[in-house]
Amino acid sequence: MTNKSPFSYPSHPSNPDSNPTGPFAFEIRDLNVWFGTKQSLFNISMNIFYQQILAIIGPSGCGKSTFLRCLNRMHELSPGVRVEGSVKLMGKEIYAADVDPTLIRRRVGMVFQKSTPFPTMSIEENVLIGLKLAGIRNRSFLEERLEQSLRMAALWDEVKDRLEAPGTSLSGGQQQRLCIARAIAVQPEVLLMDEPCSALDPIATAQIEELIVSLKKNYTIVLVTHNLQEAGKTSDYTAFFLGGKLIEMDSTKKLFTNPRHKFTEDYITGRFG
Amino acid sequence: MRVAFYRFRKLENILVQLLCAFASFFVILPFVLILVYLIVAGASSINFDFITQLPKPIGEKGGGMANSIVGTLILMGLTFLIGTPIGILSGVFVYEYGNEKLRKIVRFSADLLNGTPSIVIGILVYGWIVSPMHGFSVMAASIALSLIFIPLVLRTTEESLLLVPKELRDAALALGIRKWKVVCYVLIETAKQGILSGILVALARIAGETAPLLFTAFGNQYWTYRLDEPISALPLQIFEYAISPYEQWHRDAWAGALVLLLLIFLLHLSVRILLKKKS
Numbered sequence A: 001m002t003n004k005s006p007f008s009y010p011s012h013p014s015n016p017d018s019n020p021t022g023p024f025a026f027e028i029r030d031l032n033v034w035f036g037t038k039q040s041l042f043n044i045s046m047n048i049f050y051q052q053i054l055a056i057i058g059p060s061g062c063g064k065s066t067f068l069r070c071l072n073r074m075h076e077l078s079p080g081v082r083v084e085g086s087v088k089l090m091g092k093e094i095y096a097a098d099v100d101p102t103l104i105r106r107r108v109g110m111v112f113q114k115s116t117p118f119p120t121m122s123i124e125e126n127v128l129i130g131l132k133l134a135g136i137r138n139r140s141f142l143e144e145r146l147e148q149s150l151r152m153a154a155l156w157d158e159v160k161d162r163l164e165a166p167g168t169s170l171s172g173g174q175q176q177r178l179c180i181a182r183a184i185a186v187q188p189e190v191l192l193m194d195e196p197c198s199a200l201d202p203i204a205t206a207q208i209e210e211l212i213v214s215l216k217k218n219y220t221i222v223l224v225t226h227n228l229q230e231a232g233k234t235s236d237y238t239a240f241f242l243g244g245k246l247i248e249m250d251s252t253k254k255l256f257t258n259p260r261h262k263f264t265e266d267y268i269t270g271r272f273g
Numbered sequence B: 001m002r003v004a005f006y007r008f009r010k011l012e013n014i015l016v017q018l019l020c021a022f023a024s025f026f027v028i029l030p031f032v033l034i035l036v037y038l039i040v041a042g043a044s045s046i047n048f049d050f051i052t053q054l055p056k057p058i059g060e061k062g063g064g065m066a067n068s069i070v071g072t073l074i075l076m077g078l079t080f081l082i083g084t085p086i087g088i089l090s091g092v093f094v095y096e097y098g099n100e101k102l103r104k105i106v107r108f109s110a111d112l113l114n115g116t117p118s119i120v121i122g123i124l125v126y127g128w129i130v131s132p133m134h135g136f137s138v139m140a141a142s143i144a145l146s147l148i149f150i151p152l153v154l155r156t157t158e159e160s161l162l163l164v165p166k167e168l169r170d171a172a173l174a175l176g177i178r179k180w181k182v183v184c185y186v187l188i189e190t191a192k193q194g195i196l197s198g199i200l201v202a203l204a205r206i207a208g209e210t211a212p213l214l215f216t217a218f219g220n221q222y223w224t225y226r227l228d229e230p231i232s233a234l235p236l237q238i239f240e241y242a243i244s245p246y247e248q249w250h251r252d253a254w255a256g257a258l259v260l261l262l263l264i265f266l267l268h269l270s271v272r273i274l275l276k277k278k279s
């Protein structure tokens, strides 16, 4: 069995074979995923740096979303899915038998491609729903967290006068920022974002990209994107996936200017995908 | 050539539209006819006595259907109380829980129950409850009506939940909200409108059921507030009066039918207003 490292720089700290020095939010080893009999991810191993932004790029269908959903056990919702391997969050195995997936999801939040404000809830209720359903009742605490989350999501000034309006009354970009506010209101450690800008216009996209960079201060972020410029603008590290395999992972600058792998070079120069 | 083709397409369009309108006409027409006929035949018999008095023997002036009106309301209320939790919970089960096989079995049973003639349900409940307990009863009647009510609510609950985008469920679970809370506070909340109108349609349906009541509620000339006694209901009273040989009772039967229709109409209206206010 050849378990060759996919990393181009064997000494790079994100390479798990290189005596990692951390700190890492995630340490992933030999992750394999099947849907029924079809294997979608093959032997993925990587470290994800704490409070850095990792971009995941690759052609559609290469397993980016699947990989992301494995990081907070959202994949378990898909029928017929099977996972092997190890995923450690802050040093603790998240696939251990005694780990409650609900608690993992509280620590690892997620933002989806399609903005999903809950249609029956106001802006305020949308942001606070995670806390309220976790049993938090303290009014002043909730109000404080509401403002703080909306400010972090760069939405406060736009909605502070209409917190009672339905979440669905906002524009597309605002809805996506509302979803980000909703995700950070429960104070996760990691934010997973699955193509959060792909349904937005350029101005809204630029706003969210700026927001993502500002969130790095407090969160580890894994950003799936098919937009290479977006990866280049926002991320510290980039991983390139192809056909369910991790082809190359490196600092964004190196990967984009000096890719080691032919496939990576072809992809970032637009020669396929 | 092209212009002719275009004209044909346009004509085709108009034709389909006309056919659809024509078909819809067959929905409106019977409803209007029923309403007009009920008003013509029954409205004159409706007065204060009719909705406040017990029935009187033939020949005596006055008297009404008060006990049947209240009886129908009691049966609807009890069926609602028994059937709504069971219907919604089993609908949620079929949507969200269990394995695929079990869900199919539940769904299939509900469909079969939906297709069972209501008179058969009446006979079954007679055999299961009325006969062993040696008496017709409110309880037996509400159970019979629940057996009609539950599968209807189950199916509309499941269908309303299926209309909620999967992304909402994912988004809620990704917030670390427990599954049962996601079901209650996000999914059911979002599907509320559909579920409520399903309950409403089911209630309207059981309000008019006669056959199962013949074997369970039986009918009663007097007031009753006990679960183990026979009770009157509008459809039963209508049935009894309609097959009688007396002209006066025939008019009362029409009036009873009009009251039943108004009752269902009021129910629709109030739920509509309630839903409007909330959203």
Ligand SMILES: Nc1ncnc2c1ncn2[C@@H]1O[C@H](COP(=O)(O)OP(=O)(O)O)[C@@H](O)[C@H]1O
Pocket: A035, A040, A058, A059, A060, A061, A062, A063, A064, A065, A066, A067, A078, A079
């Ligand atoms: N729920 C699922 N059931 C079956 N196959 C799936 C499911 N989700 C993803 N896959 C398969 O896994 C592969 C990777 O999909 P995905 O992770 O969505 O790719 P990406 O996000 O990179 O476009 C695809 O071939 C897809 O068919």
Ligand SMILES: [Mg+2]
Pocket: A064, A065, A066, A194
């Ligand atoms: Mg995807």
